[in-house]
Amino acid sequence: MGKNLTKRSEDYSKWYNELVVKADLAENSAVRGCMVIKPYGYAIWEKMQAELDRMFKETGHQNAYFPLFVPKHLFEAEEKNAEGFAKECAVVTHYRLKNDPDKPGKLMVDPDAKLEEELVVRPTSEAIIWNTYKNWIQSYRDLPIKVNQWANVVRWEMRTRLFLRTAEFLWQEGHTAHATKDEALEETELMNNIYAEFAENFMAMPVVKGSKTESERFAGALETYCIEALMQDGKALQAGTSHFLGQNFAEAFDVKFATKEGGLEHVWATSWGVSTRLMGALIMTHSDDNGLVLPPNLAPIQVVIVPIYRSEEQLDQISEVANELVKELRAVGVSVKFDNNDNQKPGWKFAQYELQGVPLRLAIGPKDLEKGTVELARRDTLTKEFVNRSEVVEKIKALMTEIQDSLFDKAKQYRNEHITEVDSFDDFKKVLKEKGGFISAHWDGTPETENKIKDLTKATIRCVPFDRKEGAGECVLTGNPSEGRVLFAKAY
Amino acid sequence: MGKNLTKRSEDYSKWYNELVVKADLAENSAVRGCMVIKPYGYAIWEKMQAELDRMFKETGHQNAYFPLFVPKHLFEAEEKNAEGFAKECAVVTHYRLKNDPDKPGKLMVDPDAKLEEELVVRPTSEAIIWNTYKNWIQSYRDLPIKVNQWANVVRWEMRTRLFLRTAEFLWQEGHTAHATKDEALEETELMNNIYAEFAENFMAMPVVKGSKTESERFAGALETYCIEALMQDGKALQAGTSHFLGQNFAEAFDVKFATKEGGLEHVWATSWGVSTRLMGALIMTHSDDNGLVLPPNLAPIQVVIVPIYRSEEQLDQISEVANELVKELRAVGVSVKFDNNDNQKPGWKFAQYELQGVPLRLAIGPKDLEKGTVELARRDTLTKEFVNRSEVVEKIKALMTEIQDSLFDKAKQYRNEHITEVDSFDDFKKVLKEKGGFISAHWDGTPETENKIKDLTKATIRCVPFDRKEGAGECVLTGNPSEGRVLFAKAY
Numbered sequence: 001m002g003k004n005l006t007k008r009s010e011d012y013s014k015w016y017n018e019l020v021v022k023a024d025l026a027e028n029s030a031v032r033g034c035m036v037i038k039p040y041g042y043a044i045w046e047k048m049q050a051e052l053d054r055m056f057k058e059t060g061h062q063n064a065y066f067p068l069f070v071p072k073h074l075f076e077a078e079e080k081n082a083e084g085f086a087k088e089c090a091v092v093t094h095y096r097l098k099n100d101p102d103k104p105g106k107l108m109v110d111p112d113a114k115l116e117e118e119l120v121v122r123p124t125s126e127a128i129i130w131n132t133y134k135n136w137i138q139s140y141r142d143l144p145i146k147v148n149q150w151a152n153v154v155r156w157e158m159r160t161r162l163f164l165r166t167a168e169f170l171w172q173e174g175h176t177a178h179a180t181k182d183e184a185l186e187e188t189e190l191m192n193n194i195y196a197e198f199a200e201n202f203m204a205m206p207v208v209k210g211s212k213t214e215s216e217r218f219a220g221a222l223e224t225y226c227i228e229a230l231m232q233d234g235k236a237l238q239a240g241t242s243h244f245l246g247q248n249f250a251e252a253f254d255v256k257f258a259t260k261e262g263g264l265e266h267v268w269a270t271s272w273g274v275s276t277r278l279m280g281a282l283i284m285t286h287s288d289d290n291g292l293v294l295p296p297n298l299a300p301i302q303v304v305i306v307p308i309y310r311s312e313e314q315l316d317q318i319s320e321v322a323n324e325l326v327k328e329l330r331a332v333g334v335s336v337k338f339d340n341n342d343n344q345k346p347g348w349k350f351a352q353y354e355l356q357g358v359p360l361r362l363a364i365g366p367k368d369l370e371k372g373t374v375e376l377a378r379r380d381t382l383t384k385e386f387v388n389r390s391e392v393v394e395k396i397k398a399l400m401t402e403i404q405d406s407l408f409d410k411a412k413q414y415r416n417e418h419i420t421e422v423d424s425f426d427d428f429k430k431v432l433k434e435k436g437g438f439i440s441a442h443w444d445g446t447p448e449t450e451n452k453i454k455d456l457t458k459a460t461i462r463c464v465p466f467d468r469k470e471g472a473g474e475c476v477l478t479g480n481p482s483e484g485r486v487l488f489a490k491a492y
Numbered sequence: 493m494g495k496n497l498t499k500r501s502e503d504y505s506k507w508y509n510e511l512v513v514k515a516d517l518a519e520n521s522a523v524r525g526c527m528v529i530k531p532y533g534y535a536i537w538e539k540m541q542a543e544l545d546r547m548f549k550e551t552g553h554q555n556a557y558f559p560l561f562v563p564k565h566l567f568e569a570e571e572k573n574a575e576g577f578a579k580e581c582a583v584v585t586h587y588r589l590k591n592d593p594d595k596p597g598k599l600m601v602d603p604d605a606k607l608e609e610e611l612v613v614r615p616t617s618e619a620i621i622w623n624t625y626k627n628w629i630q631s632y633r634d635l636p637i638k639v640n641q642w643a644n645v646v647r648w649e650m651r652t653r654l655f656l657r658t659a660e661f662l663w664q665e666g667h668t669a670h671a672t673k674d675e676a677l678e679e680t681e682l683m684n685n686i687y688a689e690f691a692e693n694f695m696a697m698p699v700v701k702g703s704k705t706e707s708e709r710f711a712g713a714l715e716t717y718c719i720e721a722l723m724q725d726g727k728a729l730q731a732g733t734s735h736f737l738g739q740n741f742a743e744a745f746d747v748k749f750a751t752k753e754g755g756l757e758h759v760w761a762t763s764w765g766v767s768t769r770l771m772g773a774l775i776m777t778h779s780d781d782n783g784l785v786l787p788p789n790l791a792p793i794q795v796v797i798v799p800i801y802r803s804e805e806q807l808d809q810i811s812e813v814a815n816e817l818v819k820e821l822r823a824v825g826v827s828v829k830f831d832n833n834d835n836q837k838p839g840w841k842f843a844q845y846e847l848q849g850v851p852l853r854l855a856i857g858p859k860d861l862e863k864g865t866v867e868l869a870r871r872d873t874l875t876k877e878f879v880n881r882s883e884v885v886e887k888i889k890a891l892m893t894e895i896q897d898s899l900f901d902k903a904k905q906y907r908n909e910h911i912t913e914v915d916s917f918d919d920f921k922k923v924l925k926e927k928g929g930f931i932s933a934h935w936d937g938t939p940e941t942e943n944k945i946k947d948l949t950k951a952t953i954r955c956v957p958f959d960r961k962e963g964a965g966e967c968v969l970t971g972n973p974s975e976g977r978v979l980f981a982k983a984y
Contacts, residue, residue, distance in 0.1 A: 064531045067528065090587055092585075
C-alpha cells in the first residue's frame with residue numbers, strides 16, 4: 001500500500017522521520033530548519049493548544065501579544081539571557097529590497113535601507129516583555145501580572161529535526177510578575193504541575209517532575225523546573241519548563257514597585273513554556289511500526305467509519321446505518337468521520353487511518369447489515385471484534401476512556417521499567433549502553449562531575465526529581481558525598 | 493477620574509489613539525511600528541478569531557502553519573507580488589550575534605554568520621505556500637486544497653497607527669488551490685461573503701461588498717474582492733479582502749495537476765485575509781466620547797456587576813444577590829464579572845467599564861436590596877433603569893440581542909446617510925470636504941482618471957459595489973462614458 005515505514009527496531013530515527021511525513025503531520029520547507037506543519041498535524045496541535053489555554057485561563061492567566069522583534073539594546077540587557085541565546089539569533093538588518101540592477105527580475109537588499117539598530121527575531125520574549133512591564137507596574141496594586149502569549153520563535157539551530165528541534169517553532173510563553181519571591185516560586189511550581197497534568201491526562205505521557213541543575217537551567221533563571229518524559233528508544237525528552245527568574249529581569253529593565261508598606265522593590269518574575277516539540281514527544285511515546293498512535297483526548301478524528309461495498313445499493317444501505325451512528329456518536333461528544341470517498345479502496349483507507357493513528361475504526365459491510373453488527377478495530381492494540389449495532393455507541397464511549405488509560409499505563413510501565421538505580425560508573429555505562437532510559441544515580445553536586453559524565457557517556461542530568469528519596473550516598477563517578485540520587489539520560 | 497478622552501469632534505485621530513491606550517487595548521512598543529496587544533484587547537481579538545475560525549471550518553477549511561521566512565529566490569518568483577511588497581520587507585541577513593570586542597557587555601552582529609541567501613520576513617505567504625503546494629499537488633484528486641493559517645506578518649510601513657497600520661500585525665491568510673477557474677472564483681466570493689457576514693453579524697459593522705479596481709488590487713491578483721466599512725469620521729476602511737489569483741502563482745512555482753481527462757494544467761488559486769486592523773474598525777464604528785462601545789457578540793465581559801456599599805455587612809448582603817445573578821447569567825450563556833475589588837470606588841469602576849465598553853452594567857446598593865431591584869445601565873445608549881430582581885436575567889438576555897441589533901442599525905443608518913450620489917466634480921469635492929463618507933459617482937474606467945482624482949482630492953475608489961445599479965453615465969471628472977457608479981472615499 002506504499003505506507004510501509006522503516007521498523008523502529010531497524011532505525012528509530014528514520015522511522016520517526018518517515019512517520020512524521022507519511023502521516024501528514026509536518027514536512028521540511030524550503031527554509032533551512034523551518035518546517036511546514038500540515039493540516040492533520042496542526043489539528044493535533046490545536047487540540048493541545050485548546051486544552052492548555054483552558055488550563056492557563058482557569059488559573060487566572062490572560063493572553064496578550066508582544067512584538068516579534070527585539071531591538072539589540074534590549075536583547076542584551078539581561079546578560080546571561082543574552083549570552084545564552086546570542087549564538088542562535090536570526091537578525092534583521094534591513095527593511096527594504098530593491099531591483100537588482102545587474103540581474104533583471106531579481107531583487108537585492110537595498111543598502112540604503114539599513115536599520116540604525118539591528119532587530120533580533122525573538123528566541124524568547126523576556127527582554128521585550130519586561131521592557132513593557134516596566135510601564136505597567138508602579139505599585140503592588142498592579143501585581144501580579146499573569147500573561148501568556150501563543151507565538152512563533154526562532155532559534156538558529158544547526159542540526160534540526162521535525163518538531164523536535166526546528167529553527168522556527170510555535171509555543172506558548174507565560175510571563176508573570178509578582179510582589180514576593182514566595183509567590184513567584186509558587187507560580188513556577190503551579191505551571192510545572194499544569195504541564196505535568198496536561199502531559200499525563202491528555203497526552204497519556206508519564207513525566208518526572210524535577211528541577212534542572214545549574215548547567216541545564218534556562219539562561220537568566222535562578223531555578224528551572226521541568227517535566228521529563230521517556231521515549232521508546234530509551235532517550236529522555238524535556239517536555240516543558242517553568243523558570244523562576246528571581247529579580248534578574250526586573251533589575252536589568254529597572255522594574256520596581258511601591259510596596260504596601262511604602263518601600264520600593266524589584267519585581268519577582270517567572271516564565272514557562274511548551275512548544276510544538278510536544279508533537280514529537282507524543283509520537284515517540286505511543287506510536288508503533290504501523291504508524292501514529294493517538295490518545296483519544298488529542299485525536300482530531302476519534303472514530304472513522306469505512307463502508308465495505310460492491311454496489312451503489314449496498315453503499316446506500318450502509319450509509320444509512322453509518323449516518324445514524326455519526327449522529328449518535330457526535331451527540332455523546334465523540335468526533336467521527338464517515339469516509340465514503342469512492343476514489344480509494346477500503347484496504348487503502350484502513351492503512352491510511354492506521355498510519356494516522358485514528359483510535360477506533362468501524363467497518364460496515366453487507367454481512368454486518370444482515371447480522372446487525374459492525375466491525376470495531378482498536379488502533380492501539382490492533383485488535384478487532386464484532387459488536388452489535390445497538391451496543392456500539394456505549395462501547396465506543398467506554399473505549400475512549402479505556403484506550404486513553406491503557407496508553408498511559410503502557411507508557412508508564414515502560415518508563416518505570418526504564419528507571420534503573422546504579423551505584424558504580426561501570427554499571428552506569430553498561431545500563432546506558434544496553435538498556436537506556438533514566439539512570440538514577442548519586443552525584444556529588446558539582447558541574448565538573450556533571451560535565452565529565454557528559455563527556456564520557458553523552459548522558460546529562462535530566463533533573464533532580466521532586467519526589468526523590470533523599471539519602472546520602474557516594475557519587476557514581478567521583479565517590480564524593482552526594483545528597484541524593486538524580487536522573488541521568490541521553491536526551492533529545 | 494483621569495479617564496477623560498479628547499472629544500471626537502475636537503480631534504478624531506487623537507481620540508482614537510487615546511482610547512486604544514486608555515481602554516487597555518494596545519500600546520506602542522520599543523520596536524518602531526510594532527504594537528503590544530494588551531490582554532483586554534487580545535481578548536476581543538480572540539473572540540473574533542474563534543468566530544472566524546468556526547466559519548472557516550464549517551466551510552471546509554483546515555488550519556496549517558508555514559514558515560515565517562521566505563528565501564529571496566522564492567519571494568521574487570511571482571514578479572508582481574514581489575514588486576508590490578519589496579519596498580516594505582524586513583530582511584534577515586545574519587544568524588548569530590557575538591560579543592562586541594570594543595564594548596564590554598554589548599553584542600554585535602557576527603559578520604562570519606552571514607546567510608548565503610537573505611530571508612524575507614513574510615509580508616504575506618503566497619510564495620512560500622505555493623512552493624509547498626507544488627509537492628502536494630499531482631492530480632485532480634489532490635484538489636481542492638483549502639488551507640488557512642493564523643500568523644504574524646511584517647510590512648515595514650513608514651507611518652504606523654495602533655491596529656490600523658503596524659509593521660507587524662496578526663492576521664489569518666487563507667490559501668486555496670482549485671482545478672478550475674470557476675471553482676476558484678466561487679471560493680473568492682464565498683470567503684468575501686463570510687467576511688461580510690462576520691462584520692455585520694458579529695462586529696455589528698455594515699459593509700459594502702465589491703471588487704477593487706486594477707490599481708487597488710492585491711499585487712499578483714487578477715481580482716480582489718473586498719468589504720468596505722465607513723468610520724465615524726467619514727473615512728472608509730478596507731476590512732477584508734479575498735483575491736482571485738488566477739494561475740499566476742501556479743505558473744511562477746510550476747504547480748500543475750493531471751486532469752481527469754489526462755491533461756496537465758496549472759492550478760487556480762485564491763487567497764484571503766483579515767487582520768488585527770478589524771480592531772481599529774470595530775473601535776471607529778461604535779465608540780463614543782466616553783470610550784469603547786462593544787457589540788455583545790465580541791465583548792469579553794458582557795455584564796459587570798458593581799456593588800455599592802459602606803459596610804462589610806452590606807457588601808456581604810449584596811454579594812449574595814450578585815453571586816446568584818452571576819450563576820444565573822452564566823447558565824444562559826452571558827459572560828459576567830462581579831467586581832468586588834475593594835481598592836477602587838464605584839465611581840472609578842463605572843468610568844473604567846464605560847471606557848472599556850462593557851455592554852451592560854448592574855449596580856446593586858442597600859436600597860436595591862430593600863426594594864428587590866438592581867440598576868441597569870446600557871453602555872451604548874448611556875441610559876439607566878431600575879429592574880426587578882426577578883426580571884433581570886430575562887431582561888439582560890433580551891438586551892444582548894437588542895444592543896447587538898441596535899448598534900448595527902445605528903451604524904448602518906450613519907453609513908447609508910453617508911453614501912452620496914454626485915454628478916459633477918464640484919459636488920464631488922464639496923461633499924468630500926463638507927460631509928465625507930462614500931461618494932457614488934460615475935468613472936470612465938481608466939487608471940489615469942482614478943489617479944487624477946486621487947491626486948486632486950486624496951479620495952480613492954474603494955470598490956465597484958456588487959449591487960450597484962448598472963447604467964450608463966458620464967465620468968464625474970472627464971465626462972467620458974461610464975458603465976456605472978463606483979464608490980469613492982478617503983480611506984484609512
